Amino acid sequence: MTHHNKLxxxxxxxxxxxxxxxxxxxNAYLMLVLxxxxxFVVASSGLDILFGYSGQISLGHAAFYAIGAYTSAILSxxxxxxxxxxxxxxxxxxxxxxxxxxxxxxKLVHMFLALVTIGIGELTYQVIINLPDLTGGFEGVRQxxxxxxxxxxxxxxxxxxxxxxxxxxxxxVKQRIVNSRIGRAFIAIRENTDAxxxxxxxxxxxxxMAFATSALFTGIAGALYAHYIGFISxxxxxxxxxxxxxxxxxxxxxxxxxxxxxxxxxxxTINETIQTLGSYQMLVYGIFIVVAVIYxxxxxxxxxxxxxxxxxxxxxxxADKS
Amino acid sequence: MLISLExxxxxxxxxxxxxxxxxxxxxxxxxxxIGPNGAGKTTLFNMIAGYxxxxxxxxxxxxxxxxxxxxxxxxxxxxxxxxxxxNLFRSMTVLENVMVGRHPRLTAGIVSSVFxxxxxxxxxxxxxxxxxxxxxxxxxxxxxGETSKTLSYGEQRLLEICRGVASEPKLLLLDEPAAGMTQxxxxxxxxxxxxxxxxxITVLVVEHDMKMVMxxxxxxxxxxxxxLIAQGDPADIQANPEVxxxxxxxxx
Numbered sequence: 001m002t003h004h005n006k007l008x009x010x011x012x013x014x015x016x017x018x019x020x021x022x023x024x025x026x027n028a029y030l031m032l033v034l035x036x037x038x039x040f041v042v043a044s045s046g047l048d049i050l051f052g053y054s055g056q057i058s059l060g061h062a063a064f065y066a067i068g069a070y071t072s073a074i075l076s077x078x079x080x081x082x083x084x085x086x087x088x089x090x091x092x093x094x095x096x097x098x099x100x101x102x103x104x105x106x107k108l109v110h111m112f113l114a115l116v117t118i119g120i121g122e123l124t125y126q127v128i129i130n131l132p133d134l135t136g137g138f139e140g141v142r143q144x145x146x147x148x149x150x151x152x153x154x155x156x157x158x159x160x161x162x163x164x165x166x167x168x169x170x171x172x173v174k175q176r177i178v179n180s181r182i183g184r185a186f187i188a189i190r191e192n193t194d195a196x197x198x199x200x201x202x203x204x205x206x207x208x209m210a211f212a213t214s215a216l217f218t219g220i221a222g223a224l225y226a227h228y229i230g231f232i233s234x235x236x237x238x239x240x241x242x243x244x245x246x247x248x249x250x251x252x253x254x255x256x257x258x259x260x261x262x263x264x265x266x267x268x269t270i271n272e273t274i275q276t277l278g279s280y281q282m283l284v285y286g287i288f289i290v291v292a293v294i295y296x297x298x299x300x301x302x303x304x305x306x307x308x309x310x311x312x313x314x315x316x317x318x319a320d321k322s
Numbered sequence: 323m324l325i326s327l328e329x330x331x332x333x334x335x336x337x338x339x340x341x342x343x344x345x346x347x348x349x350x351x352x353x354x355x356i357g358p359n360g361a362g363k364t365t366l367f368n369m370i371a372g373y374x375x376x377x378x379x380x381x382x383x384x385x386x387x388x389x390x391x392x393x394x395x396x397x398x399x400x401x402x403x404x405x406x407x408x409n410l411f412r413s414m415t416v417l418e419n420v421m422v423g424r425h426p427r428l429t430a431g432i433v434s435s436v437f438x439x440x441x442x443x444x445x446x447x448x449x450x451x452x453x454x455x456x457x458x459x460x461x462x463x464x465x466x467g468e469t470s471k472t473l474s475y476g477e478q479r480l481l482e483i484c485r486g487v488a489s490e491p492k493l494l495l496l497d498e499p500a501a502g503m504t505q506x507x508x509x510x511x512x513x514x515x516x517x518x519x520x521x522x523i524t525v526l527v528v529e530h531d532m533k534m535v536m537x538x539x540x541x542x543x544x545x546x547x548x549x550l551i552a553q554g555d556p557a558d559i560q561a562n563p564e565v566x567x568x569x570x571x572x573x574x
Contacts, residue, residue, distance in 0.1 A: 173436050180435035180442070181428045184414075188422045191411035198371060198409075200397035200426030200489060209432065 017164055021157040031160060033272055038163035039224045040264035042170045044248040046217020051246065052254030053178050054210035055190030057110070060117035061245045063124035064094040064215040066237035068222025073141040073232055074134060083147035087223040094219025095212045102211035106204045109193075121242050128234050140233030144226050163224060170217055175257060177213065186210050187255075218245070240282055244271070247285050251292045253299025262300050323382075324349045324524050325370070325401075325493060330379035330389070332365050332548075339365040341548035342379070347493070347541075352515065352525045354535040356559075357545035358568060363528045364406060366545070367495050370526075371403045372396040383493070398426045402491035404482040406498050406528075412471040416462060416481055419470050420453040423488030456484045460514055476507040480514065487518055494518065496527040500534055512538050536560065544568065 017034075024030045043065060050056050071093050072086035081089070105116050128135045135141065146155050147162065154162055177183050185206045188196035197203050226232050244267055252263020270288075274281050296303040323346045332340040340362040347353050355363050368374045370381060372393040381389040388396050402423070411419050428449065434442040457463045460480045465473060470481060479499055486494055496515070500508050508531070515538060519525055529535045535542065536556040544552040544559060546568040552559060559565055 176436050176438060177432065180432075180446075181425065181430045182432050182435050184418060184422050185425060187414060187418075188411050188425075191413060192409050194373075194393075195405070195409040195411065196422070197393040198373075198397060198403055199423055199485065200394050201422075202392075202394045213432070 014164075014168060018161070021160055025157055029272075031157070033268055035160055035163050035228055036272075037264045037268040038160075038167045039221050039228065040245075040248060040268055041167050041261050042163075042224065043218045043221035044245050044252075044260040044264050045170055045174050046214040046221070047245045048214075048249050048254060048256075048260045049174060049177065049186070049217070050210045050214035051249055052256070052259065053183060053190060054186040054207065056207060056210060057114050057246075058117040058211075058214070059114050059239065059242050059246065060119070060121035060124075061214070061218050062237045062239065062241035063121045064098060064218040065222040065225070065241060065245075066124050066128060066234075067094045067097055068219030069226040069232050069237070070128065070135055070141070070222075071219075072223035073144045073226040076145050076227075077141055077143065078134075083145060083227055087147075087220060087227070090223035091216050091220040094222070095216040098212045098215030099208060102208040103204075106207040106211075118239060118242075121237075121239055125234055125237060128237065136233075138234060140231060141226070142231050144230045144232065146227055146230075159228060163228070166220065166224060170220070171257070171261075174217075182206070182209065190255075243282070243285060243289075247289055247292075249299075251288060251296075251299055253301030256299070256301045259299050259301045266300070323347070325381070325383045327366075327370075328380040328382070330366070330369060330376050330381060332362070332369060332374055333377045338548050340369065340376075340545075343545070343548075343550045344379075345543055345550060345553065347524060347526060349492075349524055350519060350522065351541055352519050352527065352539045354539035354542040354556075355526060355528045355545065356530075356532075356535055356542060360547075361545040361568075362548040363545055364497060365548075367403065367497055367526075367528060370396075371401060371495060394426075397489065397491070400489075400492035401495065402486035402489055402493075403495040404479070404486050404497055404499060406501070408475075408478045408482060410470045410478060410481060410485070412469070414470055415466065416457065416468055416470050416473065417450075417453055417466040419481055419485050420456055420488045421449055423485035424449055424453065426489050453488060456487055459517055460484050461510065476503045479503065480507075480511065483514065483518070487521075487523065491523060493524045493526065496525060496529075498528055498530060500529060500531050508534060 020034060047058065047061050050058055068090040071090040075081035075086040075089060076083050101120055105113065108116055129137055146153050146159060148154060178186070185196065185201045188199065188201055189203055189206060193203055248263035248267045249260055251266060252261065253259030270284065274284055277284065292299065326346040328344050329342045330340060331338065331342055343366065355366065357363055365374065369376050369389065372391050372395065375390045380387060383399055383401065388399060411422060428445055430442040430445055454463060454466065457466055460483065462477060462480060462484065465477065470478065473481060483496065483499060500511055503511060512534065515525055527539065539556060542554065542556055542559045543550060544565050551564045551568060552562045
């Protein structure tokens, strides 16, 4: 597909999504799934920059999701800061924390990185539950306001459009980053760190940048989540959440444009469907990850491409014979 | 002098891989570095490229000390390299590999990339043209859009050189560029390396194919057991008894 065609497809799909409320606006369940998926797309696209493109694993992205959510929630409920500014500050704070964390751990790879990032997630969780005056502890933060323009409070369908706007902007930003000098440096590090270093790429610097950029996305997603649900508590920001982000990227297809989008839709849909399983939910995701890694390591996007290839071959063989 | 090594030594535990090597390379030469297996050639390369920090001695590049710097810093100073074992960015296209090679010559940051500023777009356009020109020089232009891991062995070696040249280095280190190449590919390679030198790049090449080294280089350094045992033009080296002894062994 040419660049022009891709742009056309993306625009058409965006318009389709923009029309969703008109078609299914009264189906509250469907709108919930779409809104949560959108928030998830923002977060997992960020993680994809780090994991898919730069090849650095993070099992602690719930930390940045939490920092984003709590920052904006606390600012708007306790300090009367406007929601828009709160979302911005949330993203910036998540980025700053990510830089501070990334510099010391940028030399780590593979399971060491996985372990340390799990630690970061846990550390953030502990900070949240141990600062009840600020975060409300286990009680969480309630009555988080919706954003507004002038005196008009953006609620319901309106907030759907806010999320959609953030999804579009974050995907455009992501595509521009990965198709630039910066993105090529990320991919080079993923492909061959030694060679990247020999090509003049400061590996520590770019790993830190990848970590920070992904945290910006995830932090903003956290803020969007807080203002959407209106209530946050520590349970939403455990290791499970980090695993969910990673599962979305993995099962959709890491290092691709569509991967995190498809992955998020799948994960949120499953998540909302298997709510009844309670604590057995993670069992389902566990099986999901194992199957994805073994059978479709390139995710659903890769699996579809493969199937297309096979189908084309079958059709071609058939045509050749007749 | 473009680069000079003064008493450069590399010890790995009890093994002295490179032993007090002192040598100088002039600008715009094609120099050869030869020696039997295990003589310390690649170790010497790795020290110049910043992969190893010398245990002793100094490396001066254009009168600046570079020993102990990181590989990326040394690349930024103007030294590029290829590897004995191919080290391409395997799932990137041929063109993208060359584009990464030009990284230190570009200035776009994350903000200008996100906003696609006119300067950034100009830079990307120029990058595309320059990278294609380099591929054309190596005869790889037809393969520009292919994934680099699908190239033949010889083509992958050529691509490594293209990637190294892309940053317009002053010194290019080639570690056994002809290994695994067919005779025809070797002839093309020699042509390509001469072309590179004409563009103003000094080349230091480690190579086992004696015929090629003698035909390609103007000056040769010979290492044996980590020590520099001879240097001179190809004719001198071929006649040097020390060198013959190192390669063929001593009479009993």
